[in-house]
Amino acid sequence: MEQRLERIQHAQKRVHGTLLDYESAMAWNKAYERTLPVHFAPFDDVTRVLDALEAADIGYGAVSNNVEEYQRIKLDKSGLKRVEALVGTDTVGCPKPDPRIFHEGARQLGTGPARTMYVGDNLLVDAEGAEAAGLTGVWLNRPEAHGTPGPKDREFSGITVATLDELLPLLGLG
Known part of the structure; x- marks a missing residue:
């Protein structure tokens, strides 16, 4: 506040x-x-992708630069109570891109960082932060959204998607 x-x-x-x-x-x-x-409302592709992840028994969660309680309220109000694993800045005492917050997310999912994909709309804090922490960082660069892409004069060497649906083939799910 x-x-x-x-x-x-x-x-x-x-x-x-x-x-x-x-x-x-x-x-x-x-x-x-x-x-x-x-x-609060999820993008149209969120439910489809979460359904596919659940059907394939692939765990998922959220790591946020909000405090956990506030992020939980946002998820619940937007119809995403199903997101059980949640890490906020207060969970480990640091925000993204600190590696500890990403590692806690992987720990909650029961995976190691090297076996965990992190998807976010902020190039610097999410995608590059996840990669620096040893996760597979994915930059969700939605053309219609106003995330924080970062500097315009550099390219992201990792995975970039325009929708969450593009993740499914990367995970062997269609």
Whole structure:
């Protein structure tokens, strides 16, 4: 919440030249918390791919730069309660791209890093971070989404996909 309040204060100051008082900032945050879950929804390909992974008895989970409790709320509200393995920044005390957070995800899945694929929409933090941690990093570069691709002047040497459906052939699932 503190980061969110800092962001809104930064935006407020930049646009209006003033900061919000404490009560206004807290009211804004309450409205944000009420409104945000309305917009949680997975991309269309998520359910298809999770169904295929479950049918093939391949474990999956999520590693997030949010705290675990908040990420759990987001997953549950978006209809993804089925994602059981979840690692947040508070789980191991560090954010991505620190290798420890990826290793904890692999541990929760019961796999070693070398046998674990990590898919994310941020080139630097997700794909390259996973690779540096010894996982197979996959950059999900959705044309219609606004992830954080990173520097435009470099290429990713690993796997890049535009949809999660493209993962299935890589895993021998169709």
